[in-house]
Each structure stands twice: as C-alpha cells, then as structure tokens.
Amino acid sequence: SFELTQPSSVSVSPGQTARISCSGDILTKKYARWFQQKPGQAPVLVIYKDTERPSGIPQRFSGSSSGTTVTLTISGAQVEDEADYYCYSAADNNGVFGGGTKVTVL
C-alpha cells in the first residue's frame, strides 16, 4: 500500500493564491487527481492527470507535479472556493486519497 500526505489546512485571502501540496512516492510513477468537496456535497473532480482541468472547472484551478509532490494552485481564490480538497492516486488496482486539506478563504 502507499500513502499521500497533505497539509491539514491552508488559509488565503480573497484574490490571493492558495497552494496545496500532496506528497507520496507513488507520484513519481502515477498521476494524481484533485477533488473539491463542500459540506453536504459529493466530491467534484477539479484536476486529473496531474495538470488537466475538466470542462466547467474555472481556470483559476491548476495543477503541477515535481518528483514526489503534486500541487493544486488556486490563483485568485474566491470565497466560493472554500472547501476541503483531496488528492488521489492509484496503482495495481488500489487507490488512496490524501488526508484532505481544508481551504479557508477570508
């Protein structure tokens, strides 16, 4: 099995840039995805294949990868971006989520 490690919380002022890291050895070999989850709602995919953004996701969301770390960047964070964010990766028919990062925009 493998693990993904995220910071538990990130705070950002509206209009500023938030960066959320996700670290794990598997990330040197496998892609990561990022999910946004707001209270009482199912998760929403915001980034796949480390850097790709699904249709309908605002351009302020971007992803990057370097070695054992992938990063989700929210450029010009909005109040509505306040949510929990989870990274995910998989190998050999097994998946794992990171522990999640609570992003506060205030």
Add this chain to the structure above:
Amino acid sequence: EVQLVESGGGLVQPGGSLRLSCAASGFTFNEYAMHWVRQTPGKGLEWVSGISWNSVASGYVDSVKGRFTIFRDNAKNSLYLQMNSLRPEDTALYYCAKDSTSAVEAPAGYWGQGTLVTVSS
C-alpha cells in the same frame, strides 16, 4: 445525463452484513470501471474498492479485505458492495463513483449522493 444512485445502507449490528447497490444510467456502464468510496462523518475520503469493466480486476483497501466483495451486473447497469463482518469503524457514507477508464484507476467526475451505513449495537 449520468446518474448514480446508491441504496442499501442502514443500521446493522457489529458482525452483521449489508449489500449496497448502485444503479447507473446515462452512460455505457459496461465500458467503465467503478469504485466505492466512503467518508466517516466529519472525516476524509477513503477509497474502499474498485472493479474493472469486465470484473476481471478488482482491488480493496486493506481494512476491508476478506470482508467486503465488490461485484457488478452489466446487464442491469448495477454495481454492488457486499459487506460482511461489519465493524463500528465501517460506519460511513458510502459513495459509488464512475471511473474515466475501463481499468481500475480513479474515480472521475461522476459520483452518487451516497448511502449511509451505521454499524452499532
């Protein structure tokens, strides 16, 4: 429109069993892998299990191996999770999620709303 509707959750005593179901519509079900993901109230997401389009490949998180079984019926466009020997720590909201490929890789952009499983005496 893609829809995933989970059912089968409820209150069960420790050691008991439940079978969760996920009814899929709006896409060609037999072309995609599927996943179960759970979330304990107030906690993070946990990948539980995934199954390939043709049921040949599947995987489980270590904590459920030997107790849970994932299976699918492509003729009925349905995904299932048979949960045996349930423990209090299995209490969670269980989501069904569609993969973007036919292999067991990753939940993608389509999730159900979840079904709640409570294991308690």
